[in-house]
Amino acid sequence: MxxxxxxxxxxxxxxxxxxxxxxxxxxxxxxxxxxxxxxxxxxxxxxxxxxxxxxxxxxxxxxARILTMDSNPQRYLTLEKKAVVVDSYVKWKIDNVAQFYESTSGDVFVANRVLSSRVDTGLRNKFGERTMHEVVSGQRDELMTELRDDLNVVAQNELGISIVDIRVKRIDLPPDVSESVYQRMRTEREREAREHRSKGMELAEGIRADADRQGVVVVAEAQRDAEMIRGDGDANAAAIYSNVYTQDPEFYEFYRSLQAYRESFNGNNDLFVLEPDSEFFKYLNSSTSNSAAK
Structure with a gap:
């Protein structure tokens, strides 16, 4: 058992x-x-x-999944010979297993090394054909599409892999160039600030001058209206006085004399040197004589 x-x-x-x-x-x-x-x-x-x-x-x-090759930042020159530091990555997958094994012995690191060299060459050529503005914003997507299509053909023929996507994570200026660029940007911004400030001062002077002109016009018109009103008032007063004078000249003369007495003897220390029989004391003398007679 x-x-x-x-x-x-x-x-x-x-x-x-x-x-x-x-x-x-x-x-x-x-x-x-x-x-x-x-x-x-x-x-x-x-x-x-x-x-x-x-x-x-x-x-x-x-x-068999999509793999990522993250490249180290590399320095490239644009069409204007301006240096930029580009950080990129590649998405790829095995398309032909037999060819991949024969070309790389099945080592992903070998595939990444070969692919990195191809991407570096492609980016260098593409950046060298474009200006700084085009690679940063204007033709960035077009550049990535062209590079992906070109590199995909080479990768399939040499490595048996297909390129899914190529992307630039960031584009920076080298440290030695960044400072000069920032200084130029600072100078341009200061120049623009001075232009805006001078335009503002010019506009302020125009507004101030217009306000002063309007103020002078308003004061002149007010003075004109005041003189017209004063003239109308004086004319009305003169007409009233004339009407009163024509109705009773003696009373009008008496009333005007009383106004003259009031204004002349308004102060306590006023001193007048006049002849006793002066016309100015006409009504005072007559009132004194009447009192004595009574």
């Missing part, structure tokens, strides 16, 4: 060992090739359970 159990266990272990050597699984995110003494005999093995010959066959698996 013990011998039978041991035999069964031995057969099971032998079956597991044989299965591990003859069966292999390719995941959904993987692609694989089967080698026979280093030579590819089965290309692009799809996901699932597959068989191989022990010892004779070997299986190489590769990541």
């Amino acid at each position: 013990k011998s039978f159990s041991f035999s069964v266990l031995f057969v099971v272990l032998l079956g597991i060992l044989a299965a591990s050597q003859t069966l292999f699984v390719v995941q959904e995110t993987e692609r694989a090739v089967v080698l026979k003494f280093g030579e590819i005999v089965r290309e692009d093995v799809r996901p699932g359970l597959h068989f191989k010959l022990p010892v004779v066959n070997d299986v190489k698996k590769f990541d």
Whole structure:
């Protein structure tokens, strides 16, 4: 009984060992090739359970998902010979598994190194054909599309991979150029500020001069209206006085004399040197004589 159990266990272990050597699984995110003494005999093995010959066959698996190659920032020259520092990245995936294995021995780092060199050359050529404004804003998307299409052809022929996308994360000026650019920008902004300030002062002077002119006009018109009103008042007063004088000249003369007395003797220290029979004392003398007679 013990011998039978041991035999069964031995057969099971032998079956597991044989299965591990003859069966292999390719995941959904993987692609694989089967080698026979280093030579590819089965290309692009799809996901699932597959068989191989022990010892004779070997299986190489590769990541079938989209991979990212993040390049180091590089310095390029634009059409105006202005230096820029470009930080970019590439999205790629394996398109031809057999060709990828033959060109890179299945090493992703080798593929990234070759791809990085191609991208560097492509960016250098594309930036050299465009101005600073075009690479920063005007034709940036067009540049990336052209580079992706050109590089995709080369990558498929040489590495068996396809380029999904190429993007520039940022474009900076080198430190030695940034300071001069900032200084030029500062100078331009200061010049613009001076122009705006001078225009504002000119506008303020115009507004101030117009306000002064309007003030002079308003005062002159007010004075004109006041003189006209005063003239009308004097004319009306003269007409009233004339009417009163014609109605009773004696009373009018008496009334005017009383006004003269009031204004002349208004102060306590006033001193007049006049003749006693002066016309100015006409009504005073007559009133005094009347009192004495009574």
